[in-house]
Amino acid sequence: MGPTRKRDLAVAAVTTAVAGYLALLLLYRWFPPITLWTGVSLLAVAAAEAAWGFYIRNKINDGEIGVGSGRVHPLAVARSVVIAKASAWVGAPVLGWWVGVLVYLLPRRSTMRVAADDTAGTVVAAACALALVVAALWLQHCCKSPDEPPENADGATD
Template sequence: MGLTRKRDLAAAVAAAAIAGYLLMYVVYRVFPPITVWTGMSLLGVAVALAGWAFLVRARIRDGRIGVGAGRLHPLAVARSVVIAKASAWMGSVVLGWWLAVVIYLLPRRGSLRVAAEDTAGAVIAALCALALVVAALWLQYCCTSPDDSAPEADPAPG
């Protein structure tokens, strides 16, 4: 399983943004109000992922991987990678959605009072979704094994 490519995530953001903009164009009249608290749950998940990433990175650097007390089980690292990949993909789709909402609202702020009120909440939600993507990519990076500073000697061909 390789690292998640940033261009694939960017494509997901773009696709979700296009679909989200078209959806906002149709359903904004019945859309619930967007407050500054709307996207804050994403920030909570991002903080949790970042904290887990720092813990995993510290234990990998200290060599505390394996079975035993105080050690991080290798399956826990593998599960962390799966959670990081899923969070990166979900965060990029949600980021695309909130970017679409922001792009829809910005030109309408002058003519629609509701659009002006919703803009701040949509921007905060987009920033929280971006934080989720960054934290997920950081966790995924922290789960990789550290590079050896000295290359191992190659066995003689034989």
């Protein structure tokens, strides 16, 4: 299992943004209101992953990976990588969706009151999705062994 490539996440986000925008052209009138709280749950997950990343990184740097009291089990680190990859792959399309919604709403703010009302919640949701992607990539980075070789531009190791 290799590191998650940012290019692949960007493709997923852009593809979802385009598909979301096209869907909104037909379906926006049936959408429920978008509040400021719509995407905040993603921010909670992002904060937890970022904090766990700092914790894991400190344990790895201190050499406290292994079995025993006060140490982090290597399987916990491996599971953290899996969670990080999954979160990145969830966050990228969700970010794309909210960007597509935002692109739909921004030009319509002056003519549709509902679009103006939904814009703030959409910006918050997009920012929370971006925070999730960044936190997931951070956690994945933190789970690397200190002697692990650096990545090439395409995400493969040397």
